[in-house]
Amino acid sequence: MKAIRGAVTVAADTPEEIRGAVDSLLSEIRKRNKINVEDIVCIMLSSTGDITSLYPAKAARECGFVCPLFSSLEPPIKGSLPLCIRAMVLAETDIAVPVYLRGAAILRRDLTERLVIALDGPAGSGKSTAARNLARELDILYLDTGAMYRACALACREAGVAVSDGDAVCALIGKTDLSVEYSGGRQVTMLGDRDVSEEIRSPGMSQLASEVSALACVRSAMVAMQRRIASEMSCVLDGRDIGTNVLPDARYKFFVTASDEVRARRRLEEDRAKGYDVRYEDVLRDIRERDRRDSERAIAPLKCAEDAVVVDTSDMSPEEVVQFIRNKIQEKI
Ligand code: DC
Numbered sequence: 001m002k003a004i005r006g007a008v009t010v011a012a013d014t015p016e017e018i019r020g021a022v023d024s025l026l027s028e029i030r031k032r033n034k035i036n037v038e039d040i041v042c043i044m045l046s047s048t049g050d051i052t053s054l055y056p057a058k059a060a061r062e063c064g065f066v067c068p069l070f071s072s073l074e075p076p077i078k079g080s081l082p083l084c085i086r087a088m089v090l091a092e093t094d095i096a097v098p099v100y101l102r103g104a105a106i107l108r109r110d111l112t113e114r115l116v117i118a119l120d121g122p123a124g125s126g127k128s129t130a131a132r133n134l135a136r137e138l139d140i141l142y143l144d145t146g147a148m149y150r151a152c153a154l155a156c157r158e159a160g161v162a163v164s165d166g167d168a169v170c171a172l173i174g175k176t177d178l179s180v181e182y183s184g185g186r187q188v189t190m191l192g193d194r195d196v197s198e199e200i201r202s203p204g205m206s207q208l209a210s211e212v213s214a215l216a217c218v219r220s221a222m223v224a225m226q227r228r229i230a231s232e233m234s235c236v237l238d239g240r241d242i243g244t245n246v247l248p249d250a251r252y253k254f255f256v257t258a259s260d261e262v263r264a265r266r267r268l269e270e271d272r273a274k275g276y277d278v279r280y281e282d283v284l285r286d287i288r289e290r291d292r293r294d295s296e297r298a299i300a301p302l303k304c305a306e307d308a309v310v311v312d313t314s315d316m317s318p319e320e321v322v323q324f325i326r327n328k329i330q331e332k333i
Helices: 015-033 056-062 102-112 127-138 145-159 166-174 203-212 216-232 242-246 260-273 280-296 318-332
Strands: 002-009 040-047 069-073 084-091 116-120 141-144 178-183 186-191 235-239 252-257 309-312
Touching (some): 002 015, 002 102, 015 040, 015 056, 015 084, 056 069, 116 127, 116 242, 116 318, 127 141, 127 235, 127 318, 141 186, 141 216, 145 166, 145 203, 145 216, 145 235, 166 216, 178 216, 203 280, 216 242, 235 242, 242 252, 252 318, 260 280
Parallel strands (some): 040 069, 116 235, 141 235, 252 309
Antiparallel strands (some): 002 084, 040 084
8 A cells, every 4th residue: 555645726715626626636646646446545635724615525525536535724834835735645556656736736846847866976885775765765767877787797798708808898789688677666687588687786797897887888888778768757877977977967966975894894795695605805805996997997987076965874874865865855956
C-alpha cells in the first residue's frame, strides 16, 4: 500500500467548483498511478479555511469514491496558498506519483519542472547509495553511469580485448549493444539481452572500468546515452563528470566525498558482504589508484564542478546524506 499525495486549487468557494476540483484531482491521481476505485483504501482531504460551501469529502462521495473518506480544516497559515484542497490517497499500488493541479502546482515545483540532479564523487563516497535513495524518495529515475563503464569493461574482458589497445576497444564498443532498463525500481544493465548488473560489480571490474573510461570513444558513446536519458525524464545521475561535462547546465549538482580511509572501509564491507575475500590495505590502495587515474585522465576527469555543493559524508549516515541533499534542493527550488 502507498500514500499518494495531491492538491488542487478552486477558482471560487462554490459547490460546483469544489466538486469539479475534487473530481479532477482524484481522477488524475487514479490515472497517473493506474489505480481503480476498488484499489483505494481511504482518502483524507484537507482544505483551507476559505472553502466553506462543500466538504471536499462529500464532493468525493458525490463523484463516486466509495471508500472511507475524511475531511479536515487546515489552520490559517500566513502566506499559504488560498482556496486549496489537499488529498492523501491510500491505495493498493506499487507506485505513488503525486499530483498537483492548477494553482497548487506551485506547491511542488520539483514535480512540475524536470528535475536533473548530478551527484559526482570518488569511489566509496556514498554517492550511489545517496543517488538511489534520493531517486526513490523523489520518485524519479536513478541512472548509475558507472555501471555503463563497468559494462564496457566486461564487454572487453569477454571479447579478450586488452583495454590498453584503444583502437580494438573502440571497434568493440562501436558494435556492443549496451543498454539500461528499469525493473522494480532498480537499474538493470544489459549487454545484448543479458543482465550483467551483478557481474560488473566485482573488485577487478572496478579497475578495468576506470581504465576503459579514460578512452575518448568510450566516453563519447556513454555520454551521448546519458544525455539522451536525462533529456527525456527527471533523474538523479551519479558518476565522475556529470556536473562538469555530461550535464554542465544541471540545476542541482553535488560533489559527494569522504576520507580515503572511510571510503576504503565502506568498500571493504560491501565486497566482503558479496563474498569477496579482500584485505583493507588492498582496498585502500585500489581506491587511491582509481582516484588518481579518474582524476588525472585527460578527458572529463573526476573533479568538483565550480557550482556543486560539496557533501563530505565521512561522519554522516546514509539517511543524513539524503536529507542534506534534499534540503539543498528544496532551498533552490
Ligand atoms: O562509480 P563506479 O565505481 O561504478 O565507476 C566505475 C568507473 O567508471 C570509475 O572508476 C570511473 C568510471 N566512471 C567515469 O569515468 N565517469 C562516470 N560518469 C562514471 C564512472
